[in-house]
Amino acid sequence: SSELTQPPSVSVSPGQTASITCSGDKLGDKFVSWYQQKSGQSPELVMYEDKKRPSGIPERFSGFNSGNTATLTIGGTQTIDEADYYCHAWDRGTHVVFGGGTKLTVL
Amino acid sequence: QVQLVQSGGEVKKPGASVKVSCKTSGYSFTRYGITWVRQAAGQGLEWMGWVSAYSGDTNYAQHLQGRVTMTTETSTTTAYMELRSLRLDDTAVYYCSRGALGAAAGTPLFHWGQGTLVTVSS
Numbered sequence: 001s002s003e004l005t006q007p008p009s010v011s012v013s014p015g016q017t018a019s020i021t022c023s024g025d026k027l028g029d030k031f032v033s034w035y036q037q038k039s040g041q042s043p044e045l046v047m048y049e050d051k052k053r054p055s056g057i058p059e060r061f062s063g064f065n066s067g068n069t070a071t072l073t074i075g076g077t078q079t080i081d082e083a084d085y086y087c088h089a090w091d092r093g094t095h096v097v098f099g100g101g102t103k104l105t106v107l
Numbered sequence: 108q109v110q111l112v113q114s115g116g117e118v119k120k121p122g123a124s125v126k127v128s129c130k131t132s133g134y135s136f137t138r139y140g141i142t143w144v145r146q147a148a149g150q151g152l153e154w155m156g157w158v159s160a161y162s163g164d165t166n167y168a169q170h171l172q173g174r175v176t177m178t179t180e181t182s183t184t185t186a187y188m189e190l191r192s193l194r195l196d197d198t199a200v201y202y203c204s205r206g207a208l209g210a211a212a213g214t215p216l217f218h219w220g221q222g223t224l225v226t227v228s229s
Contacts, residue, residue, distance in 0.1 A: 033215040035152070042202060042222055043152065048215035086152050090213020101151040
């Protein structure tokens with residue numbers, strides 16, 4: 001079982017804000033990354049070190065991490081954002097884990 | 108541009124071994140590590156381990172210790188993941204990925220291979 005807990009699914013209407021959470025013990029003390037995986041594709045990094053966006057990721061993606069919860073927020077959600085999202089945490093490289101994943105549905 | 112191209116799918120019997128390759132290009136190979144991640148059908152991502160292309164140092168997921176070996180070959184800028192004593196539940200898509208410059212095992216994974224399906228079946 002994963003040590004990072006994500007909701008199995010999140011639904012949002014187009015244009016609305018989607019928030020996906022990732023919970024773990026003292027998660028705020030660790031660096032969190034987020035990956036988007038569309039059906040049949042390899043994962044893609046959309047957020048790293050809690051709140052940094054890789055090149056090419058739209059500004060509507062943002063991240064926050066504090067306490068025991070990290071959150072990926074997608075503002076003005078579009079249908080192209082429909083995918084599975086995974087959080088990923090590490091504490092200076094000694095213990096690495098993915099969350100169980102959240103299916104984002106835009107309808 | 109950075110590319111990671113993996114070897115083709117494999118079908119193995121329980122107890123056998125499999126070795127997946129990840130040919131890289133577009134960057135200075137020894138300045139980055141390679142992380143391996145797998146995903147069973149319909150399931151989530153599972154971190155398997157990391158290997159430094161500079162030193163050969165490794166960091167494996169605890170539950171795979173003793174069955175997995177990750178290596179790199181500088182002359183061909185290729186990374187390898189070998190998994191031994193295969194079980195039915197090792198059936199999955201295996202991904203190689205590249206992290207940040209000089210980073211260790213927990214690095215964010217900026218670039219990914221296309222995945223290799225390994226099927227374990229009797």
